[in-house]
Structure formats: C-alpha cells, structure tokens
Amino acid sequence: MKQIKVLGSGCRNCQTTYELIRQVAAEKGVEISLEKVEEIGRIMGYGVMSTPGVVIDEQVVHSGGVPERRKVEGWLG
Amino acid sequence: MFDALGNLIAYRLLGLSAQGQWGPALQFFIADSVKIFVLLVVVIYVMGLLRALLSPERVRSYVRGRPAWLARLLAIALGAVTPFCSCSSVPLFIGFVEAGIPLGVTFSFLIASPMINEVAVVILAGVLGWRITALYVLAGLVVAYLGGVVMERFRPQRWVEPYVWEIHMGETPLAAGPQGLLERHHFALHEVRQIVGRIWRWVLLGIGVGALFHGLVPEAWVSRYLGDASNPLTVPAAVLLGIPLYSNATGVIPVAEAMLAKGVAVGTTLAFMMSIAALSLPEMLILRRVIRWPALALFAAVLAVAFSLVGWGFNLIT
Numbered sequence: 001m002k003q004i005k006v007l008g009s010g011c012r013n014c015q016t017t018y019e020l021i022r023q024v025a026a027e028k029g030v031e032i033s034l035e036k037v038e039e040i041g042r043i044m045g046y047g048v049m050s051t052p053g054v055v056i057d058e059q060v061v062h063s064g065g066v067p068e069r070r071k072v073e074g075w076l077g
Numbered sequence: 078m079f080d081a082l083g084n085l086i087a088y089r090l091l092g093l094s095a096q097g098q099w100g101p102a103l104q105f106f107i108a109d110s111v112k113i114f115v116l117l118v119v120v121i122y123v124m125g126l127l128r129a130l131l132s133p134e135r136v137r138s139y140v141r142g143r144p145a146w147l148a149r150l151l152a153i154a155l156g157a158v159t160p161f162c163s164c165s166s167v168p169l170f171i172g173f174v175e176a177g178i179p180l181g182v183t184f185s186f187l188i189a190s191p192m193i194n195e196v197a198v199v200i201l202a203g204v205l206g207w208r209i210t211a212l213y214v215l216a217g218l219v220v221a222y223l224g225g226v227v228m229e230r231f232r233p234q235r236w237v238e239p240y241v242w243e244i245h246m247g248e249t250p251l252a253a254g255p256q257g258l259l260e261r262h263h264f265a266l267h268e269v270r271q272i273v274g275r276i277w278r279w280v281l282l283g284i285g286v287g288a289l290f291h292g293l294v295p296e297a298w299v300s301r302y303l304g305d306a307s308n309p310l311t312v313p314a315a316v317l318l319g320i321p322l323y324s325n326a327t328g329v330i331p332v333a334e335a336m337l338a339k340g341v342a343v344g345t346t347l348a349f350m351m352s353i354a355a356l357s358l359p360e361m362l363i364l365r366r367v368i369r370w371p372a373l374a375l376f377a378a379v380l381a382v383a384f385s386l387v388g389w390g391f392n393l394i395t
Contacts, residue, residue, distance in 0.1 A: 009167060040167060040244065047247040049133040049172040050165045064132050064165075068267045 002032045002076070007043045007053035007063075014052040016066050021054070024072045032076070079115075083108030102292025109284045109331045113200060114273075117280070117327070120199045121272050125265025133169050136186075141176040148182045153221045156189035157214075166360065170367045174237065175246045181229025184376065187364075189221035192355040196272070197326035204334050212391060213347055220351070220383040227379050228372075236372035279328030287331035291338065299339040312388035315345050316381050319352025326354040343395045348388030356380050 004021060008014025018036055025032045037043055037055075046055055050064035056075055083104040087093050093100035136155040140148045166187065173183040193214055202210040303311060324332075329350045336346045361373050 040171065041240075044168060044171055044175070044244050044246045047134065049137065049168045049246075051168060063134070066271060068263060070263065 002030075003035075003057050004032050004075075005035045005037050005055040007037045007046060007048050007055060008051040009040060009043070010038050011051065013066050017052040017054065020066065020069065021072055021076075024069065025076055028073070028076055030076045079108045079112040080104075082111055098292045100292070102288045105291040105331075105335065106284055106288035109204075109287065109334070110281065112203065113280055113284065113327070113331065114277075116200050116203045117196065117273055117276075118269055120196050121269045122265045124195055125268035126261050133165065133172065137172050137176050137178070140173075140178055140182065145179060145182065148178060149185050149222060149225055152178075152182045152186040152225075153189040153218055156186040156221070157193040157218070158195060166363050167366050170364065171241050171244055172246055174241055175244060179229060180233045180237070181225040183225075184228040184233075185221045185225030188224045188355055188380065189217065191357075191360070192217045192221070192326060192351055194326060197330065197354075200327055201330055204330050205337065209337075209343065209347075212343070213350065216347060216387045216391070217351065217355075220380070220387060224379050224383055228376065231372075231375055233368065233372045233375070236369040238367055238369065241367050276325045276327055279325035280331075283324055283328030284331040287333075287335035290332065291335040294339065296339055299336075299341060303336070303339075303341045303345060309389065311342070311345050312348050312392065313381070313385045315349040315388065316352045316384045319349050319384075320356050320377065320381065321358060322353050323357035323359060324353050326350075329353045342392045344388040344391030344393070347391055348384045351384045351387065352381070355384075 006014060006018045006021065008017070014036070018034070021032075022034055025034070043051065043053070046053065046060050048060060048063045052066065053063035054061050054067060054075075061075060062071065083106075086107050087100055087104035088095055091103070093103060095101060095104070136152070139155065140151050143151060170183060170187075173186070174180070198210060198214060201213060303315075332353075333346050333350050336349070337343070356377055361377070364373060364376075
C-alpha cells in the first residue's frame with residue numbers, strides 16, 4: 001500500500017490536492033494511506049518550500065501547486 | 078476591438094447613453110473583462126509552455142552563498158518571474174534563513190514577488206501601454222532592491238521567531254518539470270485553469286471598481302483632488318489608502334486604467350497600484366508566524382515611504 005503525504009500548511013490548494021488524491025484513489029479502487037502534513041518543520045524536512053507538495057513512500061514527487069489529475073492518476077496507476 | 082464589443086453591448090443592445098453614468102461604466106466593464114481575460118488565458122498558456130519550472134527551491138539554491146549584491150539581484154529577478162502564492166511565504170522565509178541567505182535579501186524577494194510578475198506585466202502593457210509598464214517594473218525593481226537594503230540596516234534578525242533558526246531543511250532531489258510538447262501543452266492548460274481559477278475574483282473585482290470609478294466619479298472631482306500633482310499629500314494618501322486594500326497585481330490594473338483615464342497623475346496611480354499589490358494585511362498575518370510585529374511594522378513603513386518616493390518622483394517628471 002502506498003504511503004502518500006500532502007505537505008502544506010492548511011491553505012486551500014493543499015486541501016484541494018488532498019481531496020483530489022483521495023478521489024482519484026477511490027475511483028481507481030487503489031488502497032492508499034493518505035496523510036496531511038501541516039507542521040512546518042516536517043514539511044521543510046522534505047526540502048519543500050513551495051506548497052502543496054506530495055510525498056509518496058518518502059519520495060517528493062511534486063511541489064508548488066495542485067497537481068494535474070493525469071499526474072495523480074499516474075502515481076496511483 | 079474590445080472597446081467595440083463594449084460599445085455594441087452597452088450602447089446598442091441595452092440602449093444605455095454614452096453620456097450617462099451607467100453606460101460608460103458598463104461599457105468599461107464589458108470591454109475590460111473580455112480584454113483582460115483573453116490576455117490572461119493567452120499569457121498564462123504561453124508561459125506554461127515555456128516555463129522551465131522555476132521553483133522557490135531552485136531560487137534558494139541559486140541565491141545561497143552569493144555575495145550580497147548579487148544574491149539580492151538574483152532574488153529580485155527570480156522573485157519577479159517565479160509564480161509564488163502567499164501561502165508559501167512561511168516555508169519560503171524559513172528556507173531562505175536556513176540557507177544562510179541574509180534577511181534583507183529575503184525581504185527583497187518578498188517585495189518583488191507579488192508586485193512584479195510576468196502575467197501582470199503583459200496585461201499592464203496590453204491595457205496601459207509599454208511606457209507605464211516599463212515605469213512600473215523599473216520602480217518595482219528599485220523599491221525591492223533598496224527596501225531590502227534598508228530592512229537589513231535595522232537588524233531584523235532579532236525579530237525572527239526562535240523556532241525558525243532550529244528548522245533543518247532536507248535535501249530532496251526535486252521532481253523534473255514537464256517534458257515533450259504534449260506534456261507541456263497539458264501543463265500549460267492546467268496552469269491556465271489553476272491561475273485563472275485563483276485570481277478571477279480579484280480581476281473581476283478590480284474591473285468592477287474600475288468601472289464604477291470610470292462611470293460615476295466626475296472628472297472635475299478627480300482633477301480637483303487627485304489630478305493635482307503639485308499637492309504633495311495626494312501620493313502618501315494614495316499609498317495609505319492602498320495598505321488595507323488588497324488585490325492581486327493583475328486585479329489592480331483596471332482600477333489604474335480608470336484612474337489614469339480620469340486624469341489622476343501617473344505617479345499617484347503607480348504608488349497606489351504598488352501599495353495595493355505589495356502591501357497587504359493577509360500577507361502580514363501569514364508572515365507574523367515567522368517574524369514579530371516590529372519587523373512587520375518596519376516592513377510596511379519602509380514600503381510606504383518607498384512607494385511615496387516613487388509616486389512623487391514620477392509626478393515630477395511626467
């Protein structure tokens with residue numbers, strides 16, 4: 001099961017990203033563990049300055065905005 | 078072309094009078110909405126195609142370890158071309174501090190970034206012409222440079238929240254940008270949806286305010302209170318008025334357009350625009366999480382003085 005984290009200090013884009021990933025996973029029937037990381041120290045620990053960022057299995061795969069749906073589908077494919 | 082469309086709808090179809098108050102206001106609203114949104118979509122799409130994904134993370138690695146003057150120039154240039162949402166100010170601030178980039182340089186970046194961006198520049202040029210655009214960009218760059226230098230003099234380090242110094246930033250290789258034409262095309266479309274989705278309210282609000290100003294405020298009133306460049310109080314008044322008001326840099330443009338058309342002096346208009354785009358209460362509240370109020374008050378004061386100087390300067394020479 002993929003461990004996915006959405007990095008972001010609670011702004012609207014971060015919320016959108018979280019929802020998008022949840023929704024795509026539900027549509028594809030992929031089981032994931034999804035977590036929101038809001039604590040700034042932890043976000044920066046991943047080397048991400050522009051939020052929202054997305055981490056899959058401890059690898060930063062995206063940062064700096066809401067990802068494209070196609071991209072999210074690629075991650076979960 | 079856009080004006081003709083505005084004329085057609087406001088005067089022909091709805092039969093409003095071009096001499097009345099609501100006719101010109103509606104004509105302005107229609108012409109500007111269509112013009113600005115068409116420009117927005119085109120500019121963001123083209124930028125999305127060209128963009129080599131310049132992120133704050135990359136800016137940080139370019140700027141770190143450079144001599145102060147070069148670091149500052151780089152930070153400003155990159156701040157002007159890097160899309161950056163104010164919800165990223167906190168991680169950005171901490172990331173810069175952690176990289177040992179001087180605080181003054183960070184402030185230069187924070188000034189330049191909201192005030193100048195490629196989308197606002199193209200729309201500004203499309204609406205107000207290249208001369209005003211060049212003045213705005215030039216003044217913005219100078220203010221960002223000197224504003225950071227002045228902030229540095231006050232040793233703002235003492236106002237940084239202590240926890241900021243303790244954060245250690247990880248080094249993760251960042252994901253690559255879009256490759257190939259098709260992927261770039263998808264990325265660009267996504268950018269258009271994202272950015273237009275985020276700023277359309279500001280832009281419409283700006284056009285609405287511009288339209289009301291255009292239609293309802295009598296020219297005589299403007300030239301009496303705002304058009305007189307020799308009254309030195311007009312400029313700081315415009316700056317002060319701009320501080321509580323906040324809009325995206327693109328949203329300010331139609332307001333400035335209406336002001337200039339009614340004869341408000343160029344310097345006064347530029348100072349007002351900069352104050353609205355760069356100085357905002359929400360941004361201050363976000364930054365409050367990393368620095369204390371004295372530094373924020375100083376930041377606002379330095380910018381207010383700088384914008385006033387810009388306004389006076391341009392009122393003198395134009």
